[in-house]
Amino acid sequence: MSSYSVLTDSELVVLLRGSNTAAYTQIYTRHWSALYRSAYNVLRDEAATLDVLQEVFAWIWSNRENFHVDNLRAYLYAAVRFKVANALREGKARSGFFTALEQISGHEPGFSDETLELKELKNVIAEFTRSLPEKAREVFRLSRYEQLSNKEIASRLDISEKTVENHMTSTLKKLRVTLSRLSAYMIFF
Structure with missing residues (x-):
């Protein structure tokens, strides 16, 4: 078990803002599976679901220095819902x-x-x-x-x-x- 797995989401976000790749990896590991299921239940398309998750996590890494959220889990679900809606609107899935x-x-x-x-x-x-x-x-x-x-x-x-x-x-x-x-x-x- 990594020492990062015992940290709260809020603690991980603080470390992420400092470009800590282990914190980013822990956020990804902790939330990816549930986010995947959530997106896949709507899209029913594995490639589109993986694209959605990649876009969300890539955006977080790209904007890590200014990433301020109070509730990481809620933010991630909202971001995935937004990207799923875009995928549906654009006809990707x-x-x-x-x-x-x-x-x-x-x-x-x-x-x-x-x-x-x-x-x-x-x-x-x-x-x-x-x-x-x-x-x-x-x-x-x-x-x-x-x-x-x-x-x-x-x-x-x-x-x-x-x-x-x-x-x-x-x-x-x-x-x-x-x-x-x-x-x-x-x-x-």
Whole structure:
């Protein structure tokens, strides 16, 4: 056991500001696994998850001299959430969630709660997609099911990238509302 493992996060941050690589390594070792699980649960893409964590820890090292936080754990989780949101927005990991949904459709019906929940979620998203205006539905389909970039979608549909972004922003906001209503409903049952 290294002597750094007994230090608090606050003590490690102070040492980190002094460019102490052992303190940085201890911060990384202490928090990496939980942060990985947190990011992977959303992204469902190992490469994108590793990119997120690398960006967070690289930023911390690069900015170590001015790194002042009261709660390191909370800061790290917030930084990972921010980077995960960026990865999703930029489409770096968009396929993971939808790939998991698509995989269910090829399986025989099972009795596991997870499979039933995913099937229900897939049905909700399919119904939501059908309710979208035609252009928004097509943009969403190309983005989420064919994994095309905004630029590729704009080219294919002969619209501007900004229009694609606007469609996706609006659609994803509506989808979040739909899914939050579903999750609130599911809590009661």
